[in-house]
Amino acid sequence: MGEILGRFIDADGNVVDSLINRYITSYDIRQSQCPRIAAACGEDKRPAILAALKGGWINGLVTDEHTARWLLTR
Numbered sequence: 001m002g003e004i005l006g007r008f009i010d011a012d013g014n015v016v017d018s019l020i021n022r023y024i025t026s027y028d029i030r031q032s033q034c035p036r037i038a039a040a041c042g043e044d045k046r047p048a049i050l051a052a053l054k055g056g057w058i059n060g061l062v063t064d065e066h067t068a069r070w071l072l073t074r
Contacts, residue, residue, distance in 0.1 A: 002048025004057050005029065011047060013055015030056050041067050050074055 001016065002009050005026040008016040015021055029036050037060035040049050046067055052058045053071070063071075 002051050004052055009048075009051050009055055009057070011051050011054075013051045013053070013057060035060050037062065039063070043067075046070055 001011065006024045007021055007026065007028075008018060010016050036058045038049070038052060038058040039062040041064040043066075049061065049063065049067065050071060053061070061068075061071075
């Protein structure tokens with residue numbers, strides 16, 4: 001699970017049905033045609049990065065080499 005702009009997402013990048021997510025008023029960036037670049041690295045962030053990519057939340061990533069290689073194997 002991860003969090004993007006206050007929205008909690010599951011391992012597949014879907015918004016989690018929770019009370020908190022029902023009250024979030026932030027913009028759903030998946031609707032934007034602009035670049036959506038995240039900066040994240042480290043072993044503990046890998047599942048959340050993968051979820052964000054799967055769910056279409058981001059379309060660009062700045063990360064470390066080990067995380068990039070891990071993502072390429074998924």
